[in-house]
Amino acid sequence: MRHKKAVPNRSYRVADQIQRDVAELIRDLKDPRLGMVTINSVEVTPDYAHAQIYFSVLVGEAADSAAALNEAAGFLRNGLFKRLAIHTVPTLHFHFDRTTERAADLSALIARANSVRAKDDPEPPVSPPSPAEGDASPGQAGSKRAD
Numbered sequence: 544m545r546h547k548k549a550v551p552n553r554s555y556r557v558a559d560q561i562q563r564d565v566a567e568l569i570r571d572l573k574d575p576r577l578g579m580v581t582i583n584s585v586e587v588t589p590d591y592a593h594a595q596i597y598f599s600v601l602v603g604e605a606a607d608s609a610a611a612l613n614e615a616a617g618f619l620r621n622g623l624f625k626r627l628a629i630h631t632v633p634t635l636h637f638h639f640d641r642t643t644e645r646a647a648d649l650s651a652l653i654a655r656a657n658s659v660r661a662k663d664d665p666e667p668p669v670s671p672p673s674p675a676e677g678d679a680s681p682g683q684a685g686s687k688r689a690d
Contacts, residue, residue, distance in 0.1 A: 554587050554589065565585070569612070576610065577611045578600045578602045578603015578604065582596060582597075583598060583640045584596075584640070585597070587633055591629060594633035595636050596635055596638065598639065
């Protein structure tokens with residue numbers, strides 16, 4: 544009998560569970576270099592040997608937080624051993640996710656471009672709205688009376 548293929552989306556479910564568990568385990572870390580860390584995403588290799596964990600920092604330095612998380616990766620992996628019910632618990636690799644920084648930069652660029660465009664382009668003349676077909680003319684609007 545052939546082996547069954549892996550359950551579809553299992554790696555996504557494992558990655559989601561790792562994301563939730565690592566976020567909880569990070570709260571227990573007492574490293575002063577660690578700022579307010581948010582786990583953005585987790586990517587797991589098909590053999591579950593490695594997990595790339597992408598995080599962002601609200602308060603603190605990204606480089607310091609990355610160093611603290613990578614040093615605590617063994618502790619966090621040990622915590623995952625106790626929580627996950629899979630044969631191989633992956634080695635954790637933490638990476639600073641610059642997506643939020645890029646999004647803020649792009650938003651600023653778009654806002655600046657829109658403000659420059661508004662200054663350069665004269666406003667188009669506003670024409671009065673034309674009456675649509677079937678509308679009552681101004682003289683007919685109040686012609687009905689209640690008796």
